[in-house]
Amino acid sequence: MSVLEGKERRIIGFLCNWCSYGGADTAGVGRFSQPTDLRIIRVPCSGRINPLFIIKALLSGADGVLVSGCHPRDCHYAEGNFYARRRLEMCKQLLPAVGIDPLRFEYTWVSASEGQRWQQVVTDFTAQIHQLPPALRFSESPDLELLRQCG
Amino acid sequence: MADDIHGALREAIRTILPDVECVLGWGSGPDPLRSAPLFMKSPEDVERFRAGELAVNNLAVFLPEYAGRKVGIVVKGCDSRSVVQLISETLVKREEVVIIGYPCRGVVDVAKIAAAIGLGNEDLEAGLVERAEVNGDTVSVTVRGETKTFPFKDVMAAKCSICRYPNAVLHDVFIGEKAEAREDSYADLEKYEAMSLEERFRFWEKEMERCIRCYACRNACPLCVCRDHCVASSREPHWLSQADSTRDKLFFQLIHATHLAGRCTGCGECARACPVGIPVGLFKRFINRAAGQLFGFQGGLDPEAVSPLQRFLVDEPTIKEKEWK
Amino acid sequence: MNAALKFLPHEHLKAWLEELAGTMRVLAPQKEGAAVVYRAFDPSREPELIRKPTESAKHILFPRSEALFAFHKKKAPFAPDSLNPDGSQAEKEEPATPAMELTPPEQPGPTVVFGMTGCDAGGVTTFDPVYGGRYQDPYYLQRREATVLIARACNEALSTCFCTWVGGDPANRRDADILATRLENGWLLEPLTERAERVLGSTLLGDAGEAEAREAEALHAKARAAIGEAPDLTGIEDALPALFDDKDFWWSESAACLACGACTYLCPTCHCFTITDEKAGLSGVRLRAWDTCMAALYTLEASGHNPRGQKAARLRNRVGHKFAYFLKNHQGRISCCGCGRCIKSCPSSVDIRRIVLNALKRAKGKEAANG
Numbered sequence: 001m002s003v004l005e006g007k008e009r010r011i012i013g014f015l016c017n018w019c020s021y022g023g024a025d026t027a028g029v030g031r032f033s034q035p036t037d038l039r040i041i042r043v044p045c046s047g048r049i050n051p052l053f054i055i056k057a058l059l060s061g062a063d064g065v066l067v068s069g070c071h072p073r074d075c076h077y078a079e080g081n082f083y084a085r086r087r088l089e090m091c092k093q094l095l096p097a098v099g100i101d102p103l104r105f106e107y108t109w110v111s112a113s114e115g116q117r118w119q120q121v122v123t124d125f126t127a128q129i130h131q132l133p134p135a136l137r138f139s140e141s142p143d144l145e146l147l148r149q150c151g
Numbered sequence: 152m153a154d155d156i157h158g159a160l161r162e163a164i165r166t167i168l169p170d171v172e173c174v175l176g177w178g179s180g181p182d183p184l185r186s187a188p189l190f191m192k193s194p195e196d197v198e199r200f201r202a203g204e205l206a207v208n209n210l211a212v213f214l215p216e217y218a219g220r221k222v223g224i225v226v227k228g229c230d231s232r233s234v235v236q237l238i239s240e241t242l243v244k245r246e247e248v249v250i251i252g253y254p255c256r257g258v259v260d261v262a263k264i265a266a267a268i269g270l271g272n273e274d275l276e277a278g279l280v281e282r283a284e285v286n287g288d289t290v291s292v293t294v295r296g297e298t299k300t301f302p303f304k305d306v307m308a309a310k311c312s313i314c315r316y317p318n319a320v321l322h323d324v325f326i327g328e329k330a331e332a333r334e335d336s337y338a339d340l341e342k343y344e345a346m347s348l349e350e351r352f353r354f355w356e357k358e359m360e361r362c363i364r365c366y367a368c369r370n371a372c373p374l375c376v377c378r379d380h381c382v383a384s385s386r387e388p389h390w391l392s393q394a395d396s397t398r399d400k401l402f403f404q405l406i407h408a409t410h411l412a413g414r415c416t417g418c419g420e421c422a423r424a425c426p427v428g429i430p431v432g433l434f435k436r437f438i439n440r441a442a443g444q445l446f447g448f449q450g451g452l453d454p455e456a457v458s459p460l461q462r463f464l465v466d467e468p469t470i471k472e473k474e475w476k
Numbered sequence: 477m478n479a480a481l482k483f484l485p486h487e488h489l490k491a492w493l494e495e496l497a498g499t500m501r502v503l504a505p506q507k508e509g510a511a512v513v514y515r516a517f518d519p520s521r522e523p524e525l526i527r528k529p530t531e532s533a534k535h536i537l538f539p540r541s542e543a544l545f546a547f548h549k550k551k552a553p554f555a556p557d558s559l560n561p562d563g564s565q566a567e568k569e570e571p572a573t574p575a576m577e578l579t580p581p582e583q584p585g586p587t588v589v590f591g592m593t594g595c596d597a598g599g600v601t602t603f604d605p606v607y608g609g610r611y612q613d614p615y616y617l618q619r620r621e622a623t624v625l626i627a628r629a630c631n632e633a634l635s636t637c638f639c640t641w642v643g644g645d646p647a648n649r650r651d652a653d654i655l656a657t658r659l660e661n662g663w664l665l666e667p668l669t670e671r672a673e674r675v676l677g678s679t680l681l682g683d684a685g686e687a688e689a690r691e692a693e694a695l696h697a698k699a700r701a702a703i704g705e706a707p708d709l710t711g712i713e714d715a716l717p718a719l720f721d722d723k724d725f726w727w728s729e730s731a732a733c734l735a736c737g738a739c740t741y742l743c744p745t746c747h748c749f750t751i752t753d754e755k756a757g758l759s760g761v762r763l764r765a766w767d768t769c770m771a772a773l774y775t776l777e778a779s780g781h782n783p784r785g786q787k788a789a790r791l792r793n794r795v796g797h798k799f800a801y802f803l804k805n806h807q808g809r810i811s812c813c814g815c816g817r818c819i820k821s822c823p824s825s826v827d828i829r830r831i832v833l834n835a836l837k838r839a840k841g842k843e844a845a846n847g
Contacts, residue, residue: 052390055405059398072465082463086446089470090412090460093441096344097408097434098401099352106473121475136352141396143543144754146581146761180825182635187825188732208824212734262510276527278634278820295632361513363531363540363741365768370736371823378735379772379785386752393752393765395540424823426738427530428510 009063009129013040013122014049018076020068022112024122032119035126038066045069046107047080051091058100061137064129067107068121074111081109103128104135157202159326160225160253164197167223167249167324174223174251175213177206183283184261184292188213200225204285204303207258209233209418211373214243221247227255228330229310231319232416232451233373238321239454240414242376252319254330257303257311259290262428264306268294309339310419310432320452337440343433355401361427362400368431369407371424374414374450382406408434413442413458416451445469482676483684485662492680493517493590500586500675503536505529514589525591525628525658532744532817533592534599537619538607540741541765544615544751546579549758583615588624588675591656594648595639597627598813599744601651605806606747615764624671627652628663631695633702636816638829641706644814646699647692657692664692709799709810712832715839716792716800725838726788729831732824735787737768739818739826740794745811748774769793795831 015021021042027034043049046069054065067088075081088107095102106125110118164174168191178189178199186205191197202225210224211233226234231252237243265277282293291300304312311317313335319325346354366383369375382390383403390406391399407421415435422432442448446459446469484492496502497517504523506515511530517523551574559565600620607613608620629647630637639645649655654675655666664684667676719725740746750767753760767774770791775784784790802811812828819827 051409052406055409056390056402059402059405079463082465083460085467085470085472086460086463087412089445090438090441091409093445094405094408094412094434094437096348096351097437098355098405099346099348099350101348108473108475117475124475136349138356138396138398138401141394141398141541142581143394143541143761143763144392144396146543146546146579181819181827185825187827190728190731213731266510276634276820278636278816279632280635358509361508361511361531363738364766365737365741367734367736367738367823370734384771384773392754393541393750393763394754394761395765420823424734424736424738426511426742426817426821427508427513430509 008037009126009134010061011038011064011066011126011129012057012062013038013066013068014043014046014053015040015067016046016048016069016076016081017042017044019070019074019112020046020110020118023068023110023114023118026112026115027118027122028115030115032115034119034122037063037126037129038122045075045077045080046084046088047075047077049084049088051087051094054088054091054105055095058095058104058135059098059138061135062104063132063135064104064106064125066121066125067105068110068118069107071109071111074109099136101132103132153327156253156327157200160202160251161197161200163251163324163326164191164200164223164225165194167251168192168194168197170221171223171249172217172220174225174249175210176200176225177202177208177210182278182280184259184264184277184280202253204257204259204290205283207261207308207423209371209373209420211237211418212371212420214248214373215376215378218243218247221249223249223251225251225253226319226322227253227258228314228316228318228320229255229416229418231321232316233418234451235321235454236374236414236416236451237376239451239456240374240376240458245454250319250322250324252322252325254327255311255314255317256330257307257314257317259285259303259306260308260423263308264290264292264301267301267306268292268299308419308423310417313339316452321454337436340433340436340440356397358429359397359400359404362429363427364395364400364403365426366403367424367426368404368421371420372407372411373418373420374411374416375407404431404434407431408438411435412438413446413448413460414450415439415442416449480667481684481689482665482667482681483662483688484665484681488680489663490519492678493523494519495678495680496588496675500588501584502588502590503533504590505592514592517590523591528593528630528634528815528817529596530817530821531742532599532815533589533596533625534603534744534747536587536589537600537623538603538616538747538749538766541763542615543581544762544764545581546759546761548577548579548760550575550577551758583618584622586622586624586674587619588626590626591628592625592652593630593815594627594646594652594655595637595644595813595815596744597625597648597652598639598642598644598650599815600625602745602802602806602809602811602813603747605809609806624654624675625652626654626656626665626675629655629657629692629696630699631658632699634816634820636820637703637814638706638816639814640700640703641709641829642810642812642814645696646703647696657695659688659691659695664688666692707833709832709836711839712810712836713800713803713808715835716796718839718842719835720792720796722838723788725835726792729834730788730791730826733770733787733791733826734824735770735772735790736823737770738821738823739828740768740770741766742817742821744813744815744817745798769797791826791831795828795835798828799832799835
């Protein structure tokens with residue numbers, strides 16, 4: 001069990017390879033201090049992000065999901081983030097249907113040079129998640145409970 | 152439904168029969184309350200055709216199976232939207248389908264009738280119904296020799312009381328006077344949204360518990376066209392486990408809903424098909440409302456339309472992104 | 477026989493079930509939303525004993541998914557040079573092969589199911605030769621032995637009921653442990669197997685006599701009459717294989733089929749399963765879950781070939797298995813109990829009775845044509 005259990009929340013970040021991942025790197029190189037709740041998964045483009053990544057993470061117990069890509073008009077693949085924007089907004093509007101607070105999910109745009117903006121996004125989003133109670137969990141099916149016991 | 156419309160519909164079906172492989176319509180089911188899909192190939196088959204308030208099935212679901220062959224289909228307003236959506240997605244060719252429309256004043260919800268029949272404190276089954284008849288604004292049902300009559304609007308399917316397109320939106324033949332459209336203000340969602348987020352989460356946890364994972368919701372959906380290649384049964388990628396787990400079952404509903412975003416025409420077949428009565432149509436109501444508010448889009452109205460998730464605007468005036476201070 | 481009959485006044489039903497719940501798991505049909513499903517008996521709610529449960533009772537003995545065991549791969553421990561407690565140099569261990577640790581699942585204890593329908597009990601006894609015959613399935617057999625099945629006699633028939641076609645009866649004395657009949661003033665309980673004794677010792681139960689037995693018999697006769705006369709299905713086990721290659725027949729019978737699994741998953745006799753491992757890191761669970769022959773994946777081969785790629789072939793298999801292949805493997809027993817759920821809950825109202833009758837007719841016609 002982590003020493004940060006109870007202090008940290010589980011936040012998953014999906015970052016595009018070309019802008020936001022670089023932005024996060026810039027923030028790190030610049031030694032901008034950030035909350036440590038976020039776990040980053042790098043994807044080729046925000047257009048690669050299937051809304052199911054977000055929903056699966058949230059249903060599996062993530063407290064928050066953050067998606068970040070290149071600014072509109074700046075996509076490495078020209079239009080990936082334009083499609084992403086529509087899908088992600090649709091996904092955000094579906095979440096309350098199952099009782100998931102839409103505040104648990106945000107998407108934004110951070111370029112590779114915007115280390116400071118990245119710092120702000122992470123800090124704000126982490127604070128937003130900390131204002132919410134921990135994510136609701138399903139009562140586990142007995143079969144998978146067995147897995148947890150031995151794991 | 153008036154006999155003259157039935158007669159004219161049968162006549163229209165007979166007329167196109169020589170040009171098509173078969174005509175999809177409705178026939179009688181296992182009891183007087185239920186109808187079943189009818190695949191008419193001969194004039195004798197046409198005698199068994201019946202439309203109207205008991206013709207609940209959306210036959211558009213069968214169309215992609217007939218790709219490359221010409222078929223006829225009789226449609227209610229909602230069914231026609233599924234056909235249009237399939238055409239717009241090039242899953243059905245316009246020239247391969249002959250569409251016969253008629254004015255629909257709504258169909259019954261068999262579950263509502265079963266609950267309404269209740270003699271004493273018992274809920275009864277549709278399977279006890281000996282006779283069922285719709286006369287104008289009333290439905291009469293005979294159970295155990297006793298006939299009960301209720302207002303049609305009380306046992307009408309929920310989707311019908313908010314139906315904006317009761318007449319086929321695309322048709323080759325239309326029989327009868329156009330029916331009057333109704334309004335949809337998404338009042339059902341407002342009612343649902345009175346529940347807190349936690350209540351909603353627990354609600355679904357409870358509802359999905361009785362899901363048997365038969366995927367009738369998926370297979371009855373005319374727009375779920377992956378059919379035998381659904382991610383729900385895939386091991387690689389491994390979206391769902393084989394465990395009988397509420398989380399996986401609910402996740403599948405969200406997979407279904409996201410895949411229908413900007414496509415769903417609101418025919419309600421997913422919920423009707425559910426053998427254990429889980430209100431899975433609610434998720435699609437959410438995405439349909441969002442598609443309307445964000446992109447001014449309703450599925451299945453224009454065969455030339457492109458789904459809103461397959462196009463974009465460089466500046467999206469309707470999407471309000473979060474502002475980071 | 478009648479000496480053993482027990483009578484349970486209606487007002488004592490819940491007290492009796494509550495008493496049983498003290499020592500065993502008690503399951504009864506319960507209304508949930510628009511459906512009736514089996515749930516642990518809840519004294520604060522009325523069990524639903526009139527409507528036919530939407531789901532069959534098979535999952536009580538054969539769960540939708542069950543862990544056969546959990547596994548945990550143990551990495552070989554890191555073994556640095558070390559000292560024994562007495563200070564001597566310990567022998568250095570050879571790097572071991574990773575060990576696999578298996579954890580068996582917990583099996584539910586004694587269980588009683590009150591209020592299943594007679595046809596559902598018929599489903600259970602079609603499972604028995606499959607899982608307790610040539611191949612012994614310990615998971616199933618353990619549950620089967622631990623479970624007392626109390627079937628209630630039906631007082632009326634739904635439009636989809638046809639138990640008498642396939643050797644069943646509204647008052648099913650062949651398959652359950654106890655037959656319960658709802659009389660005017662209470663339940664008549666008729667023990668049918670030794671397992672029945674486990675639940676009939678209560679002081680809440682009185683003795684029943686000739687009068688109650690006669691009252692019950694009259695109700696049974698009424699239900700039998702409601703189903704109507706059963707057609708003769710003799711020869712069906714040959715008719716279906718004879719139509720195996722009759723594409724027109726199966727295409728037309730399956731035209732309305734949506735190829736979902738509602739029929740097979742609600743069916744009391746369908747018993748197919750698939751086994752998969754659900755893994756997380758070094759641990760996992762081997763799961764056995766229901767499978768359905770109506771799904772394409774059921775017969776998909778590793779080569780990519782699917783012998784039942786079309787829904788017509790799958791429907792042919794479902795009907796064929798129930799009304800032909802199973803009979804040949806299991807002494808003429810039809811593996812359909814006539815509950816009618818596959819008809820009632822089919823979104824397209826595909827009717828297995830019609831398919832069977834059409835098959836008989838068509839096979840006879842072919843035979844006649846071939847002289």
